[in-house]
Amino acid sequence: xxxxxxxxxxxxxxxxxxxxxxxxxxxxxxxxxxxxxxxxxxxxxxxxxxxxxxxxxxxxxxxxxxxxxxxxxxxxxxxxxxxxxxxxxxxxxxxxxxxxxxxxxxxxxxxxxxxxxxxxxxxxxxxxxxxxxxxxxxxxxxxxxxxxxxxxxxxxxxxxxxxxxxxxxxxxxxxxxxxxxxxxxxxxxxxxxxxxxxxxxxxxxxxxxxxxxxxxxxxxxxxxxxxxxxxxxxxxxxxxxxxxxxxxxxxxxxxxxxxxxxxxxxxxxxxxxxxxxxxxxxxxxxxxxxxxxx
Amino acid sequence: xxxxxxxxxxxxxxxxxxxxxxxxxxxxxxxxxxxxxxxxxxxxxxxxxxxxxxxxxxxxxxxxxxxxxxxxxxxxxxxxxxxxxxxxxxxxxxxxxxxxxxxxxxxxxxxxxxxxxxxxxxxxxxxxxxxxxxxxxxxxxxxxxxxxxxxxxxxxxxxxxxxxxxxxxxxxxxxxxxxxxxxxxxxxxxxxxxxxxxxxxxxxxxxxxxxxxxxxxxxxxxxxxxxxxxxxxxxxxxxxxxxxxxxxxxxxxxxxxxxxxxxxxxxxxxxxxxxxxxxxxxxxxxxxxxxxxxxxxxxxxxxxxxxxxxxxxxxxxxxxxxxxxxxxxxxxxxxxxxxxxxxxxxxxxxxxxxxxxxxxxxxxxxxxxxxxxxxxxxxxxxxxxxxxxxxxxxxxxx
Numbered sequence: 001x002x003x004x005x006x007x008x009x010x011x012x013x014x015x016x017x018x019x020x021x022x023x024x025x026x027x028x029x030x031x032x033x034x035x036x037x038x039x040x041x042x043x044x045x046x047x048x049x050x051x052x053x054x055x056x057x058x059x060x061x062x063x064x065x066x067x068x069x070x071x072x073x074x075x076x077x078x079x080x081x082x083x084x085x086x087x088x089x090x091x092x093x094x095x096x097x098x099x100x101x102x103x104x105x106x107x108x109x110x111x112x113x114x115x116x117x118x119x120x121x122x123x124x125x126x127x128x129x130x131x132x133x134x135x136x137x138x139x140x141x142x143x144x145x146x147x148x149x150x151x152x153x154x155x156x157x158x159x160x161x162x163x164x165x166x167x168x169x170x171x172x173x174x175x176x177x178x179x180x181x182x183x184x185x186x187x188x189x190x191x192x193x194x195x196x197x198x199x200x201x202x203x204x205x206x207x208x209x210x211x212x213x214x215x216x217x218x219x220x221x222x223x224x225x226x227x228x229x230x231x232x233x234x235x236x237x238x239x240x241x242x243x244x245x246x247x248x249x250x251x252x253x254x255x256x257x258x259x260x261x262x263x264x265x266x267x268x269x270x271x272x273x274x275x276x277x278x279x280x281x282x283x284x285x286x287x288x289x290x291x292x293x294x
Numbered sequence: 295x296x297x298x299x300x301x302x303x304x305x306x307x308x309x310x311x312x313x314x315x316x317x318x319x320x321x322x323x324x325x326x327x328x329x330x331x332x333x334x335x336x337x338x339x340x341x342x343x344x345x346x347x348x349x350x351x352x353x354x355x356x357x358x359x360x361x362x363x364x365x366x367x368x369x370x371x372x373x374x375x376x377x378x379x380x381x382x383x384x385x386x387x388x389x390x391x392x393x394x395x396x397x398x399x400x401x402x403x404x405x406x407x408x409x410x411x412x413x414x415x416x417x418x419x420x421x422x423x424x425x426x427x428x429x430x431x432x433x434x435x436x437x438x439x440x441x442x443x444x445x446x447x448x449x450x451x452x453x454x455x456x457x458x459x460x461x462x463x464x465x466x467x468x469x470x471x472x473x474x475x476x477x478x479x480x481x482x483x484x485x486x487x488x489x490x491x492x493x494x495x496x497x498x499x500x501x502x503x504x505x506x507x508x509x510x511x512x513x514x515x516x517x518x519x520x521x522x523x524x525x526x527x528x529x530x531x532x533x534x535x536x537x538x539x540x541x542x543x544x545x546x547x548x549x550x551x552x553x554x555x556x557x558x559x560x561x562x563x564x565x566x567x568x569x570x571x572x573x574x575x576x577x578x579x580x581x582x583x584x585x586x587x588x589x590x591x592x593x594x595x596x597x598x599x600x601x602x603x604x605x606x607x608x609x610x611x612x613x614x615x616x617x618x619x620x621x622x623x624x625x626x627x628x629x630x631x632x633x634x635x636x637x638x639x640x641x642x643x644x645x646x647x648x649x650x651x652x653x654x655x656x657x658x659x660x661x662x663x664x665x666x667x668x669x670x671x672x673x674x675x676x677x678x679x680x681x682x683x684x685x686x687x688x689x690x691x692x
Contacts, residue, residue: 073357078497084319084348085369
């Protein structure tokens, strides 16, 4: 399935992402899995500005960037146009957006695309804040993270609300495939992208992609942090098929869960957290993992 | 040449029928008063098997224009309809459609903008998107709405143009008013408007391209220059296609159509449905011996300054009648008309009249008043008040 396409990379090197950017790792795996018979839309954000500066492009497949909030509705238009004019439906259509372009400003367009049952896979590259504009808080930002608009301070612990459960909300649209994935588990990610593309209808793959610049960790720690997020239960890898959101299948389950402290301590966005805060986060993760039987 | 068929229909149905004759592939649309009948009619045509197209019932106007962009970039003939707040909501995407040189056509049911909320006619909605890079056509009557849809597709898709176009019909005054129209035969429209194939590429895995690149300061200005030049080069193409249309279908279109302007001392410049009332007023004033003419603007973007100079350059006075207002200055058509005559050796005395906002009626008497006021300014050799609001309800003003 992948060998033939991999001869030609669909996501060219030489783009302008930061060293250690989780998105780059994710994009290479995703586009190589999708292969050249793919049309993509991309929301405004890091991925777009680092890969499409005129007159160059890192995209070896057709790409359209329109604006921030509408990657999914532009993709809807492409899907309908191809269906109307060609009627074969063999071309993969993927809409890419960051967490801002998915969780927040792009959510209405995404919900519309799901509801209308377009054969589009939406891939959210989640680095848990508005990184392209300078690390501002998003509804994807986790509890306790210090960002430029939710800074930690004398009377602030940073972001004081929990992360919005995007994949579960997406699944509640009764779409055929929803998954969470991580750059630390590339095979798992590629399998999920394949399932999403093969699904008969809309799909979401929510990819956890660490950001050394915004999380303030070493650029060689991205994969390790992504793995720790899974091993601590901070970010659970699961999938749900055929609209059965109640029947969640956890795809990566380490034998023993590590304490969240191991994950938090490696990032300066969490450096201000007291033992008490960390305990609170641990308790919340424990409760969530119980739900996932993890 | 097939026979044209007479029908008596509302304006929205005329623009929908015009669109249908153009065989669009994809129509993403969101309902908004007063243009809702357009997507309703398109849905009916598809449901009855009369039109082979996909109607996308999107969740907002922003997504409607976004889907238009995706579909048009894929090589589909694409159109939509909207009005007022809908056009305001898609404002961001209008610039992007034009910047990507996508020949999308939008039927507009021209309506006032909030606040206060008002569903009735004025041109504020499309005028507010004047700088988006779209061509703008305005109809006086339903026949023009129908014809201009066909013309808009043909002009927008011309390789020398490749820009989106909106066709405005005044809310309720035209959108919901029944008038007789002549409907061209399908085979003749097919001949006039061949199938659309993007001349410079589309979203195609066989030939991958990136649309909507990041334009850094080294390139952005040149890319905008190219786009602007394309729009400024369109008058020649528009005139050529208007002539061809007249030959094929027997109806004359001009970017500005003069009426009794040759010997006129004072000319009224109008746009949209008010032009019919203005013409009747001109006829009555002519009977009374007044040397007055009417210039009806059909194409607002690109602004037909060349024709305005030809038509009004020798007149003593020009009354520019705007159904829109840019608070802090005046009407858009006035500002551009004034700009047109700057640096000319001879220029008419100009006055701006704001009329018909939010569906306020415009009567023949109002045009006579505007004529008189312009004439007074000409005779006095002085314009005391540059911008005047006409047909104000003084009781409400108190």
